[in-house]
Amino acid sequence: MVVRRLIKYAKPHRKSLAVAFILLLFGTLADLAGPYLVKIFIDDYLEPRWFPLGALIGLAAGYLLLHLSSVILQYFQLFSFQKIALKIVHQLRSDVFGKTQHLGLSFFDRTAAGGLVSRITNDTEAVKDLYVSVLSTFVQNIVFLLGIFAAMFVLDVRLATICLLLLPVLLVLMNVFRRLSSKVFRVSREKLGQLNAILNESLQGMNIIQALRQEKRLQNRFAKINGEYYSASLKNIRLNGLLLRPAVDLLRIFALMLVVYFFGRESFDGVIEIGVLYAFINYLDRFFEPVNMMMMRLAQLQQALIAGERVFELLDSEKWSPGDRPDHEKSKGTESDRPVIREGRIEFDSVTFSYDGKTDVLKNISFTAMPGQTVALVGHTGSGKSSIINLLLNFYAIKGGEIRIDSVPLSRYSNEELRRKMGLVLQDPFLFTGTVRENISLLDGTVSDEAIYEAAELVQLDSFIRRLPNGYEEPVVERGATLSSGQRQLLSFARTMARQPAILLLDEATAHVDTETEEAIQAALARMREGRTTIAVAHRLSTIQDADLILVLHQGEIVERGTHQELIQKKGLYYTMYRLQQGATESVEEPTLSGSGLND
Structure with a gap:
């Protein structure tokens, strides 16, 4: 199954593969013709001691021409096969990375980032070896073996038929190796993925690890999995050392003994041709070299098949982001039929949701x-x-109820339309490696320089940026580590506003901003919210006192709703939270939720 799917990737390159195969065929024929010319020289000229100059020059020139042709043809066929292989793996890697961009967040919630990195990098690299080294080696050597057997049958039908008995033995040996090694390679790939996961987690959380003195624990954890990976690799080496070259060399010795015995028996009954003996032994040696090469490539083949299985498991994942499923896209009709967000009216109608399908959040x-x-x-x-x-x-699919925007169900919108018309600012802003300008525009051609400058001025970041040594071209390191938390947050504000969204989503947007900066941001937020539907998640209640509607949630339910003043007058859960944040000295007892206006 995996092999068929891997070979399907070669279909677009059928013509190039045909040319490469023809080059391989002619190169193999040129290589195989050499020993036959030597056989003619020995039997027809050397043994009878007859040395006509013209004939010998012709044989020598033919031998050199064949050898030179074989080298040239082998070079071009090898280059062609590997070029095709690199194109195939390039496409496969792009497909895998592209698939990860459309997987739902529920997939990433349950999958270690390091394991995904291992699949996209290490596993696709192992698949590359299949195309670059394994398949080309197998095709080349199988053609070579067929040519050798053809030459053997030309020399001696009886002995060539006897040598065919070696093939079943070799096939059994290959099958035994494949069965034993597949288990070892599967463990090896899994352990390598776990190593990548630990490494990724450790590098991202290095400040916490050092602050909490967790270095030793992480080292022990890494050492444990690294030791398991070492053990699996050691088992692989033992299998290679036992079942690859030593076993094939043993068969080769038996084959040589068989050939020598056969020609020895023939010599008692008549005269044997030395040239035929030379050619047969030469072909026999050449027969086992490709076999050795294929046996050595079996290890890479097994690794590639296991890696391919892991890659296709990712490609076959059905955990699409809602709205990105192929059948969902088809159900929306043509581009002109798809709804467009215009006003930004948001309606939640009895929405129920669960991350794990069991507990409703x-x-x-x-x-x-x-x-x-x-x-x-x-x-x-x-x-x-x-x-x-x-x-x-639309990161997750709802369990019950319906969400509507402009009276149109959310499920009918494409993810592209939703993400284009919604601006998101998170509690922990994510910055990309690049420049300040690139982090605001995200290399989006629809975002002009004027929009970038206006957005920066709107969030009061323009003056800070222009004071930087390189202004808007100032480099931003990974995750914006050289900027303060407030500067990173302001930059994410500018990024959002540069796209002029119809709906603004603020998820604890001022949580990491100091009080002085927060005052400046509140003025910017007021301007940002003008003419836009805004959903703001807030921890600091002082930042949302001017909201048109405040929803108080408790254990996944709306227990209170109203304006700031209305909720204060109710003296319910919101009142308690507000008093606590204001530093009330008197003891405040949390009211019971039954009297707080459930879904009021």
Whole structure:
């Protein structure tokens, strides 16, 4: 199954493969004709001691011409096969990376990032070896073996028929090696993926590891898996040392003994041709060299098949991001039939959602955000605030109810339209390696320089950027490590506003901003929200007092709703949270939720 799918990637290169195969065929014929010319020289000229100059020059020239032709043809066929192989792996790697861009977040929630990196890099590299080294070697050597047997039958039919008995033995040997090695290679690839996962996690969390003195624990964990990878690799070496060249060399010795015995018996009954004996032994030696090469490549073949299995497992994953499924795209009709977000009216109608399919993190959530309104989501950690943002962005599929934008079900919009019209600012902004300008524009051709400058001015970041040594061309290192948390947040604000979204999603957007910077940002946020529907997840209640509607969530349900003043007057959960954040000295007892206006 895996082999068939890997070979399918070669179909677009059928013509190039045909040319490479023809070059291989002629190169093999030229290589095989050499010993036959030597046989003619020995039997027809050397043994009878007859040395006509013209004939010998012709034989010598023919031998050199064949050898030179074989070298040239072998070079071009090898170059052709490997060029095709690199194109195939280039396409496969692009397909795998492209698939990861459309997998739903639920997939990444349950899959280690390092394991995915291993599949996209190490496993596709192993598949590359299949095309570059293994398949070309097998094709070349199988053609070579067929040519050798053809030459053997020309020399002596009886002995060539006897030598055919070696093939079943070799096939059994290859099958035994394949069965034993496949288990070892599967363990080896899994352990390598785990090593990548630990390495990725350790590098990203190095500050926490050192701060909490976890270096020894991580070293021990890495050493344990590294030791398991070493053990699997050692088993592979033992298999190679036992079943590859030693076993084939033993067969080669038996074959040579058989040939010598056969010609020895023939010599008792009549005269044997020395040239035939030379050619036969030469072909026999050449027969086992390709066999050795194929046996050595069996190890790479097994690694490639296991790696291919892991790659196709990723390609076959059905955990698509909602809206990216192929059948979903087809159901939307043509581009002109797809809905477009215009006003930004958001409706949640009895929405229920679960990450694992068992525990509901949102239960019967219903609210409406009118165009230009700001709806704030507050509540304790784990109450479901960020989940509402994730559902709006169509990162996950809902379990029940319906989400509508401009009275159109969310499921009818393409992800491209949703992401184009929604601006997202997260609590922990992610910056890319590049420049300040590139982090704002994200190399999007639709974002002009004027839009970049206006967005930076809007969030009061323009003056800071222009003070940098290189201004908007200032390099940004990985994750923006050289910038403060507030500067990174402001940069993410500018990135969002440069696209002029119809809907603004703020997920704890001011959580990492100091008080002085927050005051400046609040003014910028007020301008950002003008004419836009805004959904704001807030921990600091002081930042959302002017919201048109505040939803208070508790354990996945809306337990209170209203404006800031209305909620304060209710003296429910919001009132308690607000008093605690304001530093009330008197003891505040949390009210019971039954009287707080459930879904009020």
